[in-house]
Amino acid sequence: MGAEPMQSDLGLxxxxxxxxxxxITWPGGKKLAVWIAPNIEFYEYDPPNNPTRTPWGRxxxxxxxxxxxxxxxxAGWQRMMAAMDRAGFRGSVxxxxxxxxxxxxxxxxxxxxxxxxxxxxxxxxxxxYNMTVDQEREIIRDAFDTVRKHTGQELAGWLSPAxxxxxxxxxxxxxxxxxYTCDMFHDDQPMPVKxxxxxxISMPYSxxxxxxxxxxxxxxxxxxxxxxxxxxxxxxxxxxxxxxxVMCIPLHPYLVGQPHRIDAFAEAIDYIASHDGxxxxxxREIAEAYHAxxxxxxxxxxxAKHAQGDR
Amino acid sequence: xxxxxxxxxYPARRYGMDHDRYDWSDMFxxxxxxxxxxxxxxLSIVTxxxxxxxxxxxxxxxxxxxxxxxxxxxxxxxxxxxxxxIGVFRILRLLAEKxxxxxxxxxxxxxxxxxxxxxxxxxxxxxxxxHGLDMGKVHHSxxxxxxxxxxxxxxxxxxxxxTGQPVEGWLSPGRAQGFNTPELLVRNGIRWNLDWxxxxxxxxxxxxxxxLLAMPLAYETDDRVVANEYFQSxxxxxxxxxxxxxxxxxxxxxxxxxxxSLPLHSWVSGMPYRVEYLREVLDYILGHDGVWTAPVGQIAxxxxxxx
Numbered sequence: 051m052g053a054e055p056m057q058s059d060l061g062l063x064x065x066x067x068x069x070x071x072x073x074i075t076w077p078g079g080k081k082l083a084v085w086i087a088p089n090i091e092f093y094e095y096d097p098p099n100n101p102t103r104t105p106w107g108r109x110x111x112x113x114x115x116x117x118x119x120x121x122x123x124x125a126g127w128q129r130m131m132a133a134m135d136r137a138g139f140r141g142s143v144x145x146x147x148x149x150x151x152x153x154x155x156x157x158x159x160x161x162x163x164x165x166x167x168x169x170x171x172x173x174x175x176x177x178x179y180n181m182t183v184d185q186e187r188e189i190i191r192d193a194f195d196t197v198r199k200h201t202g203q204e205l206a207g208w209l210s211p212a213x214x215x216x217x218x219x220x221x222x223x224x225x226x227x228x229x230y231t232c233d234m235f236h237d238d239q240p241m242p243v244k245x246x247x248x249x250x251i252s253m254p255y256s257x258x259x260x261x262x263x264x265x266x267x268x269x270x271x272x273x274x275x276x277x278x279x280x281x282x283x284x285x286x287x288x289x290x291x292x293x294x295x296v297m298c299i300p301l302h303p304y305l306v307g308q309p310h311r312i313d314a315f316a317e318a319i320d321y322i323a324s325h326d327g328x329x330x331x332x333x334r335e336i337a338e339a340y341h342a343x344x345x346x347x348x349x350x351x352x353x354a355k356h357a358q359g360d361r
Numbered sequence: 362x363x364x365x366x367x368x369x370x371y372p373a374r375r376y377g378m379d380h381d382r383y384d385w386s387d388m389f390x391x392x393x394x395x396x397x398x399x400x401x402x403x404l405s406i407v408t409x410x411x412x413x414x415x416x417x418x419x420x421x422x423x424x425x426x427x428x429x430x431x432x433x434x435x436x437x438x439x440x441x442x443x444x445x446x447i448g449v450f451r452i453l454r455l456l457a458e459k460x461x462x463x464x465x466x467x468x469x470x471x472x473x474x475x476x477x478x479x480x481x482x483x484x485x486x487x488x489x490x491x492h493g494l495d496m497g498k499v500h501h502s503x504x505x506x507x508x509x510x511x512x513x514x515x516x517x518x519x520x521x522x523x524t525g526q527p528v529e530g531w532l533s534p535g536r537a538q539g540f541n542t543p544e545l546l547v548r549n550g551i552r553w554n555l556d557w558x559x560x561x562x563x564x565x566x567x568x569x570x571x572x573l574l575a576m577p578l579a580y581e582t583d584d585r586v587v588a589n590e591y592f593q594s595x596x597x598x599x600x601x602x603x604x605x606x607x608x609x610x611x612x613x614x615x616x617x618x619x620x621x622s623l624p625l626h627s628w629v630s631g632m633p634y635r636v637e638y639l640r641e642v643l644d645y646i647l648g649h650d651g652v653w654t655a656p657v658g659q660i661a662x663x664x665x666x667x668x
Contacts, residue, residue, distance in 0.1 A: 095380040098368055108422045109501050111380075113556055114536040118580055120378075120559035125388040129608075148374050153385060172371065180364045188369055265581075269591045272601060309561065309612075310582050310605035 054217070062220055062243050063236065063252065064353035072348035074239060074294035076339060080329035081290035083336050084283070084322055087168075087232070087255060088130060088301045089144040089209075089262075090160070092152055093119045094175040102179035103214070119174075119304050123153055126307020131159065133316035137323040142333040144170040144209045144232070144300070147193045150200040161201050166332040168232075169193035171211025178214045183222060190226045206334040207253065209233060224248035230337045238286060238295045240340045242350045249346060251337050253296070258282075260300040265311075276314035283322050290327070296336060297322075382543065383566045383575065393617020394562060394667050396660075400653035401613035402606070403660045404646060405622040406463035407532070407555065407578060408452055408630075409492065409585075410478065412470050413441045417497030424496045424535030426585060426626070441496075441628050445475055448631020453485050455636060459643055464657045466492035466532040466555070469516030472523035483524045488656030490530040490555070491516050502539035509541060513549045530657055532556065532578070543568040553661040561609065562620055563664040574661050574668070576620070579605065583624040584635075595638040602642050610649060620660060621646065 076083055095116055097105045106112035134141060143160055145167050150157050160167070171178070171189060178186050194205050208223050209232040220231060224245040231243060232255035243250040257263050259282060264270045270278070279299060286295045299319070306315050322328055331339075340346050373379035396403050413428055415438050426441065428434040449465075456463055465482045467489055472479055482489060493500065494516045500509060513531075520528045531546050532555040543566060546554060553563070553574035566573040580586065582605050587598040602623065609619040623642070625631075630639045646652055655663075 092379075094373070095378070095382075096373075098365070100364065100368070108537060109503060109539075111502065111538065111540060113538040113542075114558055114580070117557040117559040124386060124559050125561055128387065128389040148371060151374050152377060152379065154376070155387060172374075176368070181368075182363070185364065185369060265591075269593065271591075271593055271597050272604065308581060308605070309608035310601040312608060313604060 057217070060217070060234075062234065062245075063241055064244070064357050066241070066349065066353045066356055071239070071293065072345065072352055073292070074340070074345045075343055076294040076329045078329065081294060081327035082283075082287050083294060083296045083329045083331045083339075084139075084299075085142055085296070085331050085333055085336060086134060086139045086299045086301065086319070087144050087209075087333065088127075088141045088303060089170060090127065090146070090149055090156060090303065091119065091122070091170065091174045092146045092149045094173050097173065097175035100177045100179055103177050103212075105175040122302060122304030122307055123149075123156060126303035126305070127156055129307040129309070129312045130301060130303045131163075133312060133319065135163070136316065137319040139319060139323065139330050140332055141165040142207065143167045145197070146170050146172060146174050146211065147196040148172050150196050154200065157200055166207075166334050167197050167201055167203050167205070168207030168209065168333055169197065169205050170209045174212050177212055178210060178216055178219065181216065183218055186216065186219065187222055187226070190222065190228075194226065206230060206337060207232060209255065220250060221246045224250040230333055232333070238297075239293075240296060240336060240345070242346055242353065249341070251340060251346065253298070253333055253336060255298045255300055259298060261305045262302050265305055272311035272314045275311070276318040279315070279318040280321055287325060287327065381567060383564060386564060388560060388562060389616060391562070391617075392667070394664055396618040396653050397663055398653065399651065401618060401651035402610055402646075402649070402653065403618060403620045403663070404652050404654040405576070405578075405620055405657050405660055406456070406461065406625065406654065407490065407622065407657060408449065408463065408465045408625045408627055409532075410445060410449055410465055410467040410471055410482075410627050411441060411492065411534075412445070412468045412474060412495045413438060414495055414497045417495075421501055421503055422499065422535075422537075424499050424537070426589070427496060444626060444628030444631050445471070445478055449478060449627035450481065451631045451633075451636050452625065452627060452639070453481060455640055455643070456487070457485055459647065461643075461654045462486040462488070462656055463654065464488045464490050464530070466490040467520065468492050468496065468534070469494045469519040472519035476523060479520075479523045483526065488530070488658050489520050489524050489526050489528055490532055490657060491520055491528050491551070492532045493534040496534045499535055499537045500533050500539050500542050501537060502541070504539055506541055506545070509539060510545050510548070513545050517549050517551075529553065530555065530576070530661070536578075543573055544570050547571050547573050553657070555657070563661060563668050565668055574665060576657050576661055577622050578624055579622045584629040585626045588629055595635055599638050599641055603645050606646050613651075
């Protein structure tokens with residue numbers, strides 16, 4: 051395993067240009083599905099090394115980076131949750147499932163609000179790089195069992211830990227009953243994923259709305275983050291007149307939950323929530339509506355037709 | 362490549378933290394902290410005073426702000442040293458104008474290199490916080506206990522000797538610690554440290570040698586981080602510091618006293634074009650009722666019995 055030759059394409063989806071697609075209709079005649087995905091994560095103090103990626107920049111323990119992330123679980127999550135409560139958003143939690151063991155209080159607060167839990171692996175310091183298929187199946191099983199035990203929920207979604215993936219990952223997620231993946235950024239609408247068995251959807255998540263990318267890679271100020279959330283929303287809302295789209299805001303409470311950042315974010319999601327045509331959904335609800343409305347079958351058929359040259 | 366079989370073992374997967382340095386605690390569910398005279402905010406200003414040796418090692422990692430050009434790196438050595446010659450005095454002058462007594466986190470070697478700097482800090486009524494020996498001496502788990510202890514002991518001997526202050530506070534270069542650092546700090550008479558970035562309030566840490574307090578120090582509104590890691594402008598720094606203050610001030614009405622920490626670097630905020638932005642920040646914060654500005658040690662002492 052791991053020694054297979056590299057391939058030039060993921061091979062996980064067919065090309066289907068935006069114009070001419072089957073129309074997506076969301077429940078209640080809403081235009082745009084907006085979902086918020088807080089990454090509630092646990093990074094380990096003394097994690098084992100993975101030959102492909104070393105968890106911390108400094109030798110263990112990397113006290114500064116470790117404690118920075120821990121801020122989210124001591125302080126940041128409460129500010130983020132309060133902002134979401136105020137705007138009427140339930141979270142779809144991208145969960146390092148070991149957090150159920152470490153901080154059940156946080157899990158309970160999310161569950162009490164009707165938030166969904168999807169899996170973001172066991173810890174954010176354990177990557178699937180160099181795993182065998184069986185090892186990767188084992189973390190999927192662990193995630194299902196842990197989330198079921200602590201919340202009663204059956205996992206529907208998956209975001210690979212620290213966005214680490216193997217080429218077979220989607221196949222074994224679908225085989226285990228996962229309904230949607232957040233690991234691909236190729237569309238503003240949910241799209242079928244080509245897997246060996248089952249029906250897997252690629253759910254629009256986002257790199258560019260993700261606070262960790264915005265703050266730390268793009269070096270964007272907190273107030274400008276509020277501005278780009280509004281602009282992303284305004285454009286997608288307008289375009290959803292024709293066919294339903296999806297907007298996701300992926301968050302990290304250790305970042306957006308900092309005192310100098312929370313208000314700009316809170317005001318931006320209040321703005322989104324003030325629009326009648328917004329469907330404040332969870333990932334699971336969007337996946338279910340996508341199937342129930344026939345969009346999954348229609349998109350699959352349209353993609354097959356397009357591939358056959360019927361354009 | 363393959364992974365060891367124990368890659369799927371999680372020996373520290375249990376309730377609370379995956380180490381025994383402190384207990385988990387929800388900042389919004391704690392007993393409210395009361396500051397002296399009913400203050401809502403304890404303003405904790407910590408100015409870093411640093412020496413970056415020309416031959417500082419790159420391994421195992423460099424502290425932020427480290428020299429980065431081929432040896433001999435004239436530009437960064439001298440730019441950082443600007444803070445010790447001019448910048449720190451510009452900040453001291455502004456703090457004196459405002460009548461503020463604050464903290465200065467100072468590398469131990471400054472005591473022998475620039476005793477006049479330490480004298481000026483002490484004469485201004487400020488508290489000296491130990492900031493390691495120099496910026497090339499980072500603390501990490503590859504150091505033997507004896508070697509790391511020697512760095513800490515030397516640092517404290519120099520700073521205590523030069524100022525006569527007890528020097529009970531610690532900030533590691535680059536906020537880096539090894540597995541042994543908290544024990545060694547306590548062994549050397551340190552009562553509180555500023556390295557951990559996981560809270561806006563003081564909280565108790567656990568060491569084999571006795572208690573140690575973690576004091577908050579903002580990471581992402583630090584002047585150096587905003588200017589040199591995020592490449593954001595001074596007005597953008599000012600805005601973020603004000604926004605941080607506003608939220609903490611608002612929370613203090615419902616959740617008890619908060620700490621507003623303001624980390625500064627003599628070679629960053631001490632620049633001519635930046636110091637008036639610092640004045641703007643101070644004017645804004647001090648324009649609110651219920652702001653208590655104090656050295657970190659006094660804030661720690663006020664918090665100690667309440668956390």
